[in-house]
Amino acid sequence: MPRIILESKEGAHTIECSEGEALLDAILDAGHIYPHGCRAGSCGACRTLIIEGGDDIPAPGIIENITIEGLVKQGNIAIPPGAKLRLACRVNVTKDIKIKAFY
Numbered sequence: 435m436p437r438i439i440l441e442s443k444e445g446a447h448t449i450e451c452s453e454g455e456a457l458l459d460a461i462l463d464a465g466h467i468y469p470h471g472c473r474a475g476s477c478g479a480c481r482t483l484i485i486e487g488g489d490d491i492p493a494p495g496i497i498e499n500i501t502i503e504g505l506v507k508q509g510n511i512a513i514p515p516g517a518k519l520r521l522a523c524r525v526n527v528t529k530d531i532k533i534k535a536f537y
């Protein structure tokens with residue numbers, strides 16, 4: 435059962451999820467509030483930094499890529515070295531992962 439370590443300004447939380455579960459669903463199902471909207475990769479509200487793990491997660495699809503490029507072009511997202519910007523609604527968790535929220 436993969437574990438998600440969620441870091442935010444409110445602290446760090448560990449969440450267990452089902453293998454293959456969408457990252458956003460796992461966070462919400464665990465009772466956490468997390469920014470989201472469309473759940474389809476187009477609004478960008480669920481932007482998330484993957485800071486450890488996630489090497490097994492497939493690359494973003496076309497819609498997620500377009501949304502991420504738009505977020506980066508807006509310019510107010512700092513992506514630390516080694517981290518990946520992804521959308522929590524489009525990432526399925528298969529192994530332990532550490533993420534950082536933008537709240």
Ligand code: FES
Pocket residue numbers: 469470471472473474475476477478479480481501521522523524
């Ligand atoms: S909820 Fe809209 S991009 Fe994830």
